[in-house]
Amino acid sequence: xxxxxxxxxxxxxxxxxxxxxxxxxxxxxxxxxxxxxxxxxxxxxxxxxxxxxxxxxxxxxxxxxxxxxxxxxxxxxxxxxxxxxxxxxxxxxxxxxxxxxxxxx
Numbered sequence: 001x002x003x004x005x006x007x008x009x010x011x012x013x014x015x016x017x018x019x020x021x022x023x024x025x026x027x028x029x030x031x032x033x034x035x036x037x038x039x040x041x042x043x044x045x046x047x048x049x050x051x052x053x054x055x056x057x058x059x060x061x062x063x064x065x066x067x068x069x070x071x072x073x074x075x076x077x078x079x080x081x082x083x084x085x086x087x088x089x090x091x092x093x094x095x096x097x098x099x100x101x102x103x104x105x
Contacts, residue, residue: 027063027068029059029060029063030059030063030071030072031075031079032056032057032059032060032075032078033052033056033059033075033078033079033082034053034056034057034060034078036052036082037052037053037055037056037078037081037082037085038053040052040082040086041085044085044086044088044090044092044093045085045086045088045089045092048081048082048084048085048088049081049082049085051081052078052085055075055077055078055081056074058070058074058077058078059071059074059075059078062074
């Protein structure tokens with residue numbers, strides 16, 4: 001009986017992996033740039049905007065599941081894609097306005 005009690009006390013010190021609470025400390029969500037990505041999609045550059053929306057959604061999803069490092073990377077990627085789309089859109093619309101002005105004069 002004494003050997004059984006020792007075995008039981010040793011087992012109680014080790015938790016089964018499914019019983020271990022692996023909670024991380026919640027962090028503030030990274031900026032996901034969703035609104036900027038949608039506006040870039042509508043007004044500036046469709047392909048860049050779509051990629052920005054996908055990356056933005058990925059940033060939100062990664063944060064919800066607790067993968068904070070991937071959420072930060074996806075957030076930075078969403079920012080890069082939407083900024084590139086915005087830059088391309090501004091250049092495109094500037095050239096368009098210049099061409100219209102030159103041909104109407």
